Amino acid sequence: MSLLEVREISLSFGGVRAISDVTFDVEAGELFAVIGPNGAGKTSIFNCLNGVYEPRGSIKLEGLELTGLPPSKIASLGIARTFQNLALFSNLDVISNLMLGRHHLMKTGFIAGALWVGRAKREEIVHRRRCEEIVELLELTPYRRQPIGTLPYGIQKRIELGRALAMDPKVLLLDEPVAGMNLEETEGMARYILDIRDELGVAMVLVEHDMHFVMDLADRLLVLEFGQVIAVGTPEQIANDPNVIRAYLGEAS
Amino acid sequence: MDKFLNLLVAGTALGSIYALVALGFVVVFKSTGTINFAHGGFVLLGAYLTYNYSVTWDLPFIVAMLMAMATMAILAVILERLVLRKLVGQPAFTVIMVTLGLLILIQQVQQSIWSTEVLLDDPWGTDQWELGGVVITQVRFFTVLFAAIVVLGFFLFFRFSAWGVAMRAAAIDQEAALAQGISVARVFAISWAIAGVVAVVAGVMLGADSASVNSTLSFSALRAFPAMILGGLDSPLGAIVGGVVIGVTEVMTTGYIEPNAEWLGQGFHSVMPFVVMIAILVLKPTGLFGSRAVERV
Amino acid sequence: MATDDTALRLLPTRFSRVSIGLVVAVGVLVPFVVSGDFWMTVLVSAGIFAMGAVGLNVLTGFTGQVSLGHAFFLGCGAYTAAYLGAARGWPLPLWLLAAGVIGGVIGGIVGPFALRLKGNYLVVVTLGLVFIGIHIFENWDRVTGGTNGTSTSQAELSLGFTDFRSFSIPGKDFSELQGLYYLVWILAGLFVLVSANIVRSRPGRALQAVRDRDVAAEVVGISLPRYKIGAFVISSSMAAMAGAMLGVQQQFVGPTSWNIFLSIQYVAIIIVGGVGMVSGAVLGALFLGPLPEIVEKYSDKLPFLYEVKGEGGIVSIAAFNEMLFGALLIVFLLFEPRGLAALWLRAKARFRTARSTP
Ligand SMILES: Nc1ncnc2c1ncn2[C@@H]1O[C@H](COP(=O)(O)OP(=O)(O)O)[C@@H](O)[C@H]1O
Ligand SMILES: [Mg+2]
Numbered sequence: 001m002s003l004l005e006v007r008e009i010s011l012s013f014g015g016v017r018a019i020s021d022v023t024f025d026v027e028a029g030e031l032f033a034v035i036g037p038n039g040a041g042k043t044s045i046f047n048c049l050n051g052v053y054e055p056r057g058s059i060k061l062e063g064l065e066l067t068g069l070p071p072s073k074i075a076s077l078g079i080a081r082t083f084q085n086l087a088l089f090s091n092l093d094v095i096s097n098l099m100l101g102r103h104h105l106m107k108t109g110f111i112a113g114a115l116w117v118g119r120a121k122r123e124e125i126v127h128r129r130r131c132e133e134i135v136e137l138l139e140l141t142p143y144r145r146q147p148i149g150t151l152p153y154g155i156q157k158r159i160e161l162g163r164a165l166a167m168d169p170k171v172l173l174l175d176e177p178v179a180g181m182n183l184e185e186t187e188g189m190a191r192y193i194l195d196i197r198d199e200l201g202v203a204m205v206l207v208e209h210d211m212h213f214v215m216d217l218a219d220r221l222l223v224l225e226f227g228q229v230i231a232v233g234t235p236e237q238i239a240n241d242p243n244v245i246r247a248y249l250g251e252a253s
Numbered sequence: 254m255d256k257f258l259n260l261l262v263a264g265t266a267l268g269s270i271y272a273l274v275a276l277g278f279v280v281v282f283k284s285t286g287t288i289n290f291a292h293g294g295f296v297l298l299g300a301y302l303t304y305n306y307s308v309t310w311d312l313p314f315i316v317a318m319l320m321a322m323a324t325m326a327i328l329a330v331i332l333e334r335l336v337l338r339k340l341v342g343q344p345a346f347t348v349i350m351v352t353l354g355l356l357i358l359i360q361q362v363q364q365s366i367w368s369t370e371v372l373l374d375d376p377w378g379t380d381q382w383e384l385g386g387v388v389i390t391q392v393r394f395f396t397v398l399f400a401a402i403v404v405l406g407f408f409l410f411f412r413f414s415a416w417g418v419a420m421r422a423a424a425i426d427q428e429a430a431l432a433q434g435i436s437v438a439r440v441f442a443i444s445w446a447i448a449g450v451v452a453v454v455a456g457v458m459l460g461a462d463s464a465s466v467n468s469t470l471s472f473s474a475l476r477a478f479p480a481m482i483l484g485g486l487d488s489p490l491g492a493i494v495g496g497v498v499i500g501v502t503e504v505m506t507t508g509y510i511e512p513n514a515e516w517l518g519q520g521f522h523s524v525m526p527f528v529v530m531i532a533i534l535v536l537k538p539t540g541l542f543g544s545r546a547v548e549r550v
Numbered sequence: 551m552a553t554d555d556t557a558l559r560l561l562p563t564r565f566s567r568v569s570i571g572l573v574v575a576v577g578v579l580v581p582f583v584v585s586g587d588f589w590m591t592v593l594v595s596a597g598i599f600a601m602g603a604v605g606l607n608v609l610t611g612f613t614g615q616v617s618l619g620h621a622f623f624l625g626c627g628a629y630t631a632a633y634l635g636a637a638r639g640w641p642l643p644l645w646l647l648a649a650g651v652i653g654g655v656i657g658g659i660v661g662p663f664a665l666r667l668k669g670n671y672l673v674v675v676t677l678g679l680v681f682i683g684i685h686i687f688e689n690w691d692r693v694t695g696g697t698n699g700t701s702t703s704q705a706e707l708s709l710g711f712t713d714f715r716s717f718s719i720p721g722k723d724f725s726e727l728q729g730l731y732y733l734v735w736i737l738a739g740l741f742v743l744v745s746a747n748i749v750r751s752r753p754g755r756a757l758q759a760v761r762d763r764d765v766a767a768e769v770v771g772i773s774l775p776r777y778k779i780g781a782f783v784i785s786s787s788m789a790a791m792a793g794a795m796l797g798v799q800q801q802f803v804g805p806t807s808w809n810i811f812l813s814i815q816y817v818a819i820i821i822v823g824g825v826g827m828v829s830g831a832v833l834g835a836l837f838l839g840p841l842p843e844i845v846e847k848y849s850d851k852l853p854f855l856y857e858v859k860g861e862g863g864i865v866s867i868a869a870f871n872e873m874l875f876g877a878l879l880i881v882f883l884l885f886e887p888r889g890l891a892a893l894w895l896r897a898k899a900r901f902r903t904a905r906s907t908p
Contacts, residue, residue, distance in 0.1 A: 050769055075771035087766035089759045091826070099752075100759050104771030106752045110780055113751035114744040116560075120751050124558055167770060288670050339884055345669040346616045350821060351883050353814050357876030361869040472810070476681075478674050486670065518689025527678035531663075534675055538666055 001063055003028045003203050004171050009048055009057030009067075011041075018044040019055065019227040026171060026203050031193070033206045033214040036224030042207040043084055045224075046173050049205075050079050061170065076104035078170030082160045082177060084207075090149040094140055094159055097148060098131040101166030134162045137199075138192055154185040161192065165200070172196070172204045178213055190217060215239070223247075255386040260508040261501060266393035268500020269400035270462065271526075273455035274477035275484065275492035276407065277448040283424045283487045284444040287345055290352040291332065293471035294359030295449055299325050300456030300466045301363055304371050314376050318457060322450045329449030330442050338441070360471055370467040373460045396458045403454055404493055407447075411489075416443055424487070476523070479530035485540025494541065499526045560746055565898075577735055581728040588847060590727040592840040597734035598795045599839035603819045603831035604741040605788025610817070611826035612749060613781035614761030615664050618813045619676030622683035623653050623786040625808030627793030628702070632803045633693050635705030635794070642706050642714075646737075646794055653790020654783045661782030665775055680810050687805035699804030702797045707733065734795050738832070741788055746828045748784075757781055758826075811872070818879045824891025833890045838878065842871040 002025035011019045019041040026032045034042050048055040051071040059066045066074050080101070089097050106127055108120045135144055138158050143151055148159065157177060164172055177193070178186040190213070196202060208214045214221060221238045223231045231241040238244055274296055281289040302324050306317030332355060340348050377391040411417035416439075423430040423440045431437055459473055460466035480499045484491020506522040514521075533540065561567045584590060602624060609615050627649040635645035663675050687694045694700060707714040707729070714729035724732075748754040756777050759767040768774055797803045815838070823834020849855045849867050857867055865873070882889060 052765065052769065070773070071765075071768040072771050072773040075769055081769055083766065087763045087769075089762040089766070091762050092755070092758055096755055096758075100755055100767075100770050100772070103752060103756055103759075108752040110748065110753045110784065113748045113753040116747040116751065120747075121558065124751060128558075163770065282670075288673065336880065336884070343887075346610075346614075347883050347887065349616065349670070349673055350817060351880050353817070354876040354879035354883070357811070357814065357872050358880075361865075361873045361876070364869050365865045475677065475810075478677065482671070482674060518685060520685065520688075524682050524685040527681050530678055531675060534663070534667055534671060538671060 002026060003030075003062060004049075004205075005058075005060040005063075006045075006049070007058040007060075009045070009055040009059060011044055011048060011053055011055040017227050019048070019224075021057075022224070022227070022229055024222050024229070024232055026205055028203055029197070029201045031197055031204045031206065031217060031219045033208060033218035033221045034224060035208055035211055035214055035221060038209055040209075040224040041227040042209075042224055043175055044227075046081055046175055046205075046207065049171075049173060050074050050081055072104075075167065078168075079173065080164035080167040080169035080171070081173035082157070082164050082175055084175040084179060086153075086156055086160060088148045088156055088160055088163070091147065093147055094135065094144045094162075095128065095131055097159055097163050098134055098166040099127060101163040102127045102130065102168075105168060131162075131166055134165050137195065138162045138165075154181055154188075157181070157189070158192065161189075165196065165202075169202060172202050174204060174206045176207055176209065178208070178210070186213065193217065256508060258387045260504050262387060262389055262393060264501030264504035265497055266396045266462070266500070267504055268480075268497035269397045270455055270458050270496075271477045271480040271500050272493040272496025273400050273403060273451055273458065274474050275481040275496050276403070276489060277451045277455065278477065278481050279484070279487060279489050279492045280444045280447050280451070282481075283489075284420055284440050285337070285348075287348040287352070288486075289445075289448065290349065290475075291355035291359060292352075292448055292452060293474040294356045294363075295325055295329060295452035296456040296459065296474040297363055297468065297471040298328070298359060298456070299449075299453030300373065300460040300470055301367050301371070303453060303457050304373055304460075304466060305367070308371070308374050314374075318453060321457075322453045325449035325453050326446040327449075329445040329452075333441055333445040337445075338438070356471065360468060364468050370465055373457065373466050375457065375461045377461055392458070392461045396462065399454050399458060400493075403451055404489075407451075407489060410447075416440075420444060476526060479526035479533075482530045483533055483540055485542040488540070488542035491540055491542030499529065502526065502529055558750070560750065574739075581724060581731055582722065585725075585728075587725075587727055588843070590725070590731055592843050594727060594730050594734055594799055595843065596836050596839040597731065597738050598792050598799060599816075599819060600738040600832045600835035601734065601741050601795065602789050602792035602816055603823065603835045604738065604745050604828065605785045605792065606816050607820050607825065607828065607831040608745055608748070608757070608788070609781045609785035611820055611830070612745075612754060612761060613757040613778065615778065615781060616669065616673050616817075617676040617785075618673055618810060618817070619660065619679040619683075620785075620789050620816045621808040621810065621812035622676075622679045623657065623789035624793030624796060624812065625683055625687055625803075625805075626653055626656055626786075627790030627795075628797030628803045628808075629687065629694050629700070630790065631705055631794035631797040632695075632700045632702045635798070636702045637700070637704075639704070639706060642709055645705065646791055649790045649794035650787045653793075654787035656790075657782040657784075657786025658779055660786070661779035662775070664778045664782065676813075677810065680808065680813060683808055684805055687808060694803075694805065697805060699802055701802055703801040705798050707798065730795075730799060734799075737791065737795065738835075742828055742832060745784075749828065753777070753780065761826075814879075815875060818875050820889075821887075822878055822882045822889055824889030825887075827889070827891040829894075830889050830891035833894070837890060838875070841874060845871050845874070 004026040006022060006024050008021045008023050009019060010021055022045060034045060036042055044053065047053040049059060051066065051069055051074040054067060061077055061079065064077065089100060106123050108123055112120045135141055138161065140158060140162060143155060148156060161177065178189050181189065197204065206214060206218060215235045218235060220232065220234055222229060223238060223244050225247050230243045230247055231238055277292045277295065278288060281292065299321055302321035303317050306312050306320045307314050336351060336355065340351060377395055381388055381390040411421060419435045420440050420443065422433065423435055423437055427437055456470060459470055480495040481492055483498060484495030503522050503525050506525040511517065511521055561570055580593065602620065606620050609617055630649040630652050631645055634640045634648050660679065664672055667675060688697050714733045715726045717724055717729055756772045759772055760774060760777050764774060819834035819838045820831050822838055824830025846867050849857065854864050855867050855870055886892060
């Protein structure tokens with residue numbers, strides 16, 4: 001059994017097919033990439049994986065069916081994600097954003113929080129410590145007390161990665177983590193992604209439309225076009241796949 | 254049967270007023286994306302201005318109404334320019350609250366200028382016609398007629414005039430409209446001016462219907478919300494259908510439900526529209542004709 | 551690196567601890583210095599406004615749900631005080647708690663609307679609630695006294711050995727108004743503490759996440775139903791308790807007081823004070839709450855105001871007061887949308903930099 005099993009999922013928006021019969025597996029500890037041109041349906045696949053949209057077909061995490069569950073439940077089962085166009089909690093500081101990643105691991109409810117006795121405080125201390133570790137891992141220390149809104153784009157992307165990591169996920173979904181970044185920032189992000197895989201062993205699904213970035217990074221890739229899978233395999237297999245060369249590389253180069 | 258027809262006539266007339274008020278809300282909502290609570294104040298001012306021109310200044314009633322329309326149009330454009338324009342791009346919350354602030358200001362300005370309750374002295378008075386057991390008061394007849402004229406003018410404007418077309422374009426996609434050289438600022442101004450004009454008709458008919466004009470008129474205007482919600486916030490056609498449906502429902506409630514269900518309390522008909530509205534919002538938040546925006550992530 | 555535990559404190563700096571200490575001390579001493587009924591009444595009103603505004607701030611400020619229904623919940627509380635406190639003679643802790651529970655339960659029924667409706671729609675529904683509320687208050691005669699209203703003057707106001715209607719310490723007897731002052735400000739203080747605690751812990755962060763980005767909130771594991779409804783429950787429960795105190799202060803509860811204008815007043819208070827800041831709600835209540843009474847008291851110094859039409863002046867006192875609310879709402883939203891609390895923070899920052907660069 002693979003960690004994540006996606007079987008023939010399909011999704012339409014008012015007659016427009018965003019994804020059709022997409023099937024793939026992600027193994028534990030694997031760095032799996034989904035590539036395809038803009039509008040191919042990559043983000044839609046993510047939205048299905050974490051329950052924002054409900055597709056037809058089946059998605060299983062460690063054998064447990066996810067389709068039909070609300071996003072908050074899926075999050076607590078171990079799927080975390082970042083967004084293509086940043087979705088941070090912009091009025092809160094860095095630490096609070098990361099602490100929200102740990103929301104599903106904590107228990108303090110309204111009453112315990114209101115009274116601020118015992119567990120509420122203990123829990124806060126324990127989880128804050130973990131967030132500080134992530135802050136260090138992602139080199140966010142200089143920004144930790146600043147409101148998010150004012151920080152540069154590249155930093156915000158990293159904070160979002162940190163928030164997803166703070167969830168202690170089994171699978172981490174990254175939607176175009178280097179979109180809009182300069183070369184230096186891109187290399188930095190690649191390094192963090194490799195660090196995360198090596199140090200934490202989290203399985204990752206990475207969406208990109210820039211093929212070169214993922215070819216060096218991913219263990220396996222899936223190529224998407226008009227919502228359909230046209231190839232799945234290792235970087236070498238993909239680079240030599242005639243369908244991919246025709247549909248994707250052909251026009252790109 | 255006569256009872257039913259009489260209620261139907263009364264309901265349609267009331268509904269026409271709701272439709273007129275709702276139309277004013279919808280025009281602004283369509284172009285700016287927010288509910289303009291100040292519109293309740295426009296309706297109120299529209300009625301008092303007409304009173305001022307016709308009674309105080311002793312002008313013919315129709316002239317007074319036309320002058321009130323011109324005044325309200327200018328006032329609405331000025332408010333949009335001075336206040337609302339500064340809030341473009343702000344969260345809906347901010348804009349709504351500012352329009353609520355304006356509503357309060359307008360109400361109090363009205364109360365400071367005019368004594369609280371006045372007689373409109375409209376030409377329709379209490380005359381009525383009888384048509385085989387069905388009583389039609391002149392006021393109601395003209396309410397429906399005016400509503401029909403306004404609605405027709407509205408559709409002709411949107412369909413055929415250059416600005417009407419521009420407004421439709423801006424409502425669909427503001428950026429694309431900008432790229433086409435349409436001045437969004439002008440579109441805002443025009444939609445507020447239209448709201449001001451329509452508010453005068455609504456205010457006068459509300460006042461004529463209840464025989465006097467007082468400061469609670471702006472809250473009566475807020476009772477048009479259910480009509481707007483039923484029609485779906487951004488649909489002029491919806492505002493009209495919604496208005497009539499709500500008006501008829503309200504009057505039928507008076508006629509058939511209240512006598513049989515005293516436990517609902519006196520004047521239940523006046524909250525019936527809100528009960529209907531809440532039911533609609535739960536069952537179909539986009540109303541009968543509204544368009545739905547799906548949030549993308 | 552170790553977690554700095556000071557960050558977890560409610561009052562992390564010495565400056566904040568000293569200022570809060572001072573505020574509390576001044577608050578306790580006020581009745582010893584102020585004895586006139588006018589200023590005591592003003593401060594009692596402000597305290598009640600603070601209770602309700604702290605509640606509204608949980609919903610609107612922290613959770614981003616705009617509600618015009620606050621007046622309805624205040625009304626529910628006021629009638630609870632009248633019915634259980636005055637008519638049935640329940641003791642203070644019980645009728646107050648009952649008001650909170652009833653408010654909370656009704657809030658929990660209204661809350662689910664916020665799941666389906668956003669922004670504009672929610673505003674309209676909560677507005678409808680106010681109209682429906684007034685209808686119920688006018689017609690449920692047995693409990694509300696219908697259009698005649700009902701009295702609260704018999705409501706029990708004692709807690710243990712302390713009767714807030716008349717209590718004394720060695721060397722000083724307090725008037726009923728002064729007792730009420732202590733009671734409402736103790737409650738307001740508790741509300742402040744409760745909401746500040748919620749905000750700095752898991753549930754409050756979740757509320758703010760829902761406000762800032764609801765889709766992302768769900769994706770990190772926050773259940774929207776739980777937190778949106780939770781915010782409604784807390785907010786309307788606090789509102790109902792504030793309403794109960796308001797009913798007691800006014801000695802009379804009538805159906806038309808619970809109108810949209812009251813709701814707008816509360817929204818104005820949290821906006822002028824600083825939306826999304828606990829201190830903002832209190833600042834707003836202290837600043838706007840007493841304004842009408844103060845304007846009325848000093849109206850003879852303002853020549854453009856009149857009490858009775860025809861005796862000169864251009865605006866009536868009542869009209870001027872409402873205008874003031876409308877105008878302040880607009881001016882703050884246009885020019886200082888983060889309110890008085892933000893002004894204060896800015897002043898503090900300037901003070902700091904001035905001190906660190908001698
Ligand atoms: N919420 C939505 N409503 C309507 N169409 C959508 C929505 N989300 C995505 N789509 C459509 O689905 C297709 C795939 O989009 P997306 O998954 O965002 O592609 P990608 O991430 O690969 O660029 C596009 O045609 C897009 O327009
Ligand atoms: Mg995408």
